[in-house]
Amino acid sequence: MCDACGEATLVAFADLGDIPVLCGVHWADAGAAAASPVGRMTLGYCPNCAYVRNLAFDPAVMVYDTTMDTNLHHSAAFQAFSAELVKHLAGRFQLGGKRVLDIGCGQGEFLRELCHISGSTGIGYDAMYAGPEGADPSGAEFHSGYAPRGSALPEFDVFTSRHWFEHITDPYEFLKDLREQAGDREVYGYIEVPDAVYDMSTAGWEVIYPHVSYFDAYSLVRIVERAGWRIEDTGTLFGGMFRFIEVSANAGDRPRLGDQPIPGPAERERQLAAVKGFQERNASEQKRWRDRIAELVEQGANPVLWGAGSRGVQFLTFADADQRLAAVVDVNPRKWGRYLPVTAHRVDSPSSLTALKPSAVIITNPSYQKEIALALRELGVEAELLIA
Ligand SMILES: [Zn+2]
Structure with missing residues (x-):
């Protein structure tokens, strides 16, 4: 009931x-x-x-x-x-x-x-x-x-x-x-x-x-x-x-x-x-992001995910279970050097992006777009911000 x-x-x-x-x-x-x-x-x-x-x-x-x-x-x-x-x-x-x-x-x-x-x-x-x-x-x-x-x-x-x-x-x-x-x-x-x-x-x-x-x-x-x-x-x-x-x-x-x-x-x-279209939308978004990550890797873009919270974990589960992303970073220092559930991606500090020089940064939460864009500028990283 x-x-x-x-x-x-x-x-x-x-x-x-x-x-x-x-x-x-x-x-x-x-x-x-x-x-x-x-x-x-x-x-x-x-x-x-x-x-x-x-x-x-x-x-x-x-x-x-x-x-x-x-x-x-x-x-x-x-x-x-x-x-x-x-x-x-x-x-x-x-x-x-x-x-x-x-x-x-x-x-x-x-x-x-x-x-x-x-x-x-x-x-x-x-x-x-x-x-x-x-x-x-x-x-x-x-x-x-x-x-x-x-x-x-x-x-x-x-x-x-x-x-x-x-x-x-x-x-x-x-x-x-x-x-x-x-x-x-x-x-x-x-x-x-x-x-x-x-x-x-x-x-x-x-x-x-x-x-x-x-x-x-x-x-x-x-x-x-x-x-x-x-x-x-x-x-x-x-x-x-x-x-x-x-x-x-x-x-x-x-x-x-x-x-x-x-x-x-x-x-x-x-x-x-929303409920009616959900299963199909979820499946097509999973596929779209798997394809997009493959394409970015092929172009040498070193794509990364910024944000290892629960949304990030779910994105990785659906779109990057085979770990093609170059890195996963998060602002929470308690997560640095540690591994996420099931997909086992390691989480690094955003400062690691200075050396990695990704040209594509994926985020899963549009509410954090401004602060992540600002942080990237401060790190000297010129990357396209992609909202999943
Ligand atoms: Zn009811």
Whole structure:
């Protein structure tokens, strides 16, 4: 049964085969990286609300721990976006003196900044959190592990959850539990996920094993309302790649905080159209990039990939499993000299490009185009930037 609307059975529409499970992990040893687990990606959609989910997802293989590195904060564009969001939420929910729960806090950058700017206190949970546990001077405290469910969850005034909701196997139960814990208190929430229409309308580099669910405007509204929350605002962010929803409980009859219309059933159509063409688009993009890389190699262009995050890993899985690219580079120093899952590409520092002199640099995330172009100029590399 559909987790979002609870009214229909999902229908399979795309099979991407076996893909890397641990796309946020890197290994010291190429052999261990090559032998890392794969899992099946079989996408299904709900004909009623357009919610999309990996029907073949196996929670037993997808284990989160502190060796994972899905941190986006190394990018200047993401940092700037996150800083703006902190300011917005501090005002929006009048956070001064309030208690914020951040579920899926990553390495804590966002919650720390939120507490610092707004004068709130915070508790962050993440199984990937690798920093010191307990209270920190910003007013935030951190726990390495999943957030508890039920009455074990600390009392809160606001919850935030950025890029975690799509990883959960039971998103409806998660929201319902938070609503139950809110009781009759006035509570607010902010959820941010990848936008499914973006992911399903493009090549599919963001269709990665850790993402169990893919929410578009309407299915996100459905699941939130079904779990008993009121919608305050919703929309897209970060060049359309992300989607957010602001929710409340017990806000009385005060007007909504946002002024955008709440997406209705008509919004489904974009997602249903994207779903319809997805399998074919994904297959043709895989082939197009394999051919393009072969052509660039033949021309002596030394093509490289810039960006070894989860999108990069998925691109390499689909388009360069035979390692024809001259290099893979990333700005995150924790990845340098280490190997990516399954395809076992080694990740180098961007500074290695000065000697390699590639004339083609492939990126998979258009949001980072400006900062990568600038970095290439600073490195003295004259290369064509290709957006996959
Ligand atoms: Zn549904």
